[in-house]
Amino acid sequence: MGRRGVSDRAGLIRAARRIVVKVGSSSLTTAAGGIDPARVRRLVEVLAAAKGAGAEVVLVSSGAIAAGLAPLGLTKRPRGLAAQQAAASVGQGLLAHRYQEEFARHGIVTGQVLLTVDDVTRRAHYRNAHQTFAKLIELGVVPIVNENDTVATSEIRFGDNDRLAALVAHLVHADLLVLLSDVDGLYDGPPGRDGSTLVPLVRSEADLAGVTTGTTGASGVGTGGMTTKVDAARIATGAGIDVVLTSADQAAAALAGSEVGTLFEATGKRRPTRLLWLAHATSGQGTLTLDAGAVRAVVERRASLLAAGITGVGGSFVAGDAVDVLDPSGAVVARGLVNFDADELPALLGRSTGDLKAALGAGYEREVIHRDDLVLL
Template sequence: MTGTRETIAAARSVVVKIGSSALTSMAEGLDVSRLDALADAIEARMRRGSDVVVVSSGAIGAGMAPLGLRRRPQDLATKQAAASVGQLALAHAWGTSFARHGRTVGQVLLTAEDIARRANHRNAQRTLDRLRSLGAVAVVNENDTVATTEIRFGDNDRLAALVAHLVGADALVLLSDVDGLYDGDPRKDPAARLIPEVDGPEDLDGVVAGSGGALGTGGMASKLSAARLAADAGVPVLLAAASDAASALAGGPTGTVFAARPTRLSARRFWVRHAADTSGGLTLDAGAVEAVVGRRRSLLSAGITSVTGTFDAGDVVSLHADDGTPVARGVVAYDSAELVGMLGKSTSDLAPDARRPVVHADDLVAV
């Protein structure tokens, strides 16, 4: 067993994401037997001493069959209608399945705003932590009945990585209808090779990532993105087939593992990079770009050439080079109206109350 696999096998806090295709079928909706098998594997892991948070896709898929829908809806209203039916069925099914083990389930519905806004972020964190401390299983899903961008965003791979950071997880397990990462599409290329471990970006050279299937909207591309995101949080990832859940959660030699980065971003810098919405933008001259990106210095007003959008002090803004290329994100210390009068001015030319950095280095991350 490799070091990364050992870390995942021994993890005390685990987030398990389950894809739509692992829980639902186009004709029948929720497959209770598959859900029971997953609950059994998760319960076994919990009985070995791990806290587990489940991120469950499948709400839209679970609502399709009861509504007589034969294919995944494309319009937003029908997606939300299917999700409203499916979320009820999904939560009930998880509750019934875990009740066989005497385990209580709590449903936690999140939107991107709950992760992006710091106050909501903390509230979600406290709820998940308390459920875990009470011995319950938190089943997290995107709140697709009211969300808009979340449904267009894709499935829950990214949400699972954000939740892993939110709860300080030691490992993230992504379970779907694929048994690992291949260097090609094994459905089309019999010579495609399974990649058992990814230690860094160089291990992904030549890998082609595809999109999702009929029931889900993710795919290998979203799983790779989620693995990279989790790596920033210092969380190792296992990608495996849902049918191999028992082995995957028991530390068996299945799927592909992604090593975490040796140094993790601080919680605040991770939030700025991955979770926060941007409220506007600042365009920087070449010297400021080099200082911010190359030397990790604070952004001063002298290096800013223009302001776009409307924002308040404390919002997250995007920083761009003069050709429009995004180079960083950061928490701005002034509102947009204040900054307009500060553009290009050196610190000595500003009023005493306007001499602090526009974006402090501790609140800034390159992209």
């Protein structure tokens, strides 16, 4: 069970010194798809006030693709990846410029941070991303974060900014994550349906029993619905971060600690950040099937994965890709960054590192997946 009740919300939120706020496309744009200056201004006023009160603020903002629709003469979000990337290329600059202008009215400097999955799962890239955020916050800058839609591929992308926001909240060691959308909280059924009621507090999975969530926002310009927001809340709360879910119109009240929207209480403790990204921001590009002994070594002893315990290789991947680790029954038990290409591994299976070194050279003495690059699922 959680640590606090709804009555403690004001103190909890006021005590949060570092806050990540995520806003969806539908809360920033007009029905035609362009940026709504009034909506952006209202949001910035709220965030500037929070910063003025002493909080450090990171903004994860959707809207790049939506902002690019009208300039390109498009009436709705395109389905094709190339068209989405074109819209993002046009819209990202427009969106960043609008934020820059609005925050400047309050004497606040902004910095744009565009992330890809590689930026936060591969070790060297992750360190750089962490250091960039730390320095921006130290300098008093408000980082404005989005997925780098112009270069992300369909196979390697976060998929939605709700999940991205939860992961960024952990990356920057936030105290609070605020998810803003066009719905004022989590309901136990469709918000517009008679009989649906707001769920004010979620302490555990038991509080979500019987709750049904939709798949898309009402405006049609976003990518996620309530399901992605609940999933994001699970990621953040499981990593020790409280979450408030409400509408953009209630952002000021939410940050003031008023009892609006839904509060998800933190349920877990912080874990190594890069492993959180590996677990939630990637999907396996292939599979490695282990024998029972190797499963025990990986799961119970948290050991590195060696070639001797692998019985099968599936999929197409290269060194550095994320792959799923399977037990003999085919169940996924872990995910990790592999040190060999898929076509190299079959010749190595079942062989000890000593044998591989003697037969193939010192370069083959390394682990297939090092324990520092392995997360249990």
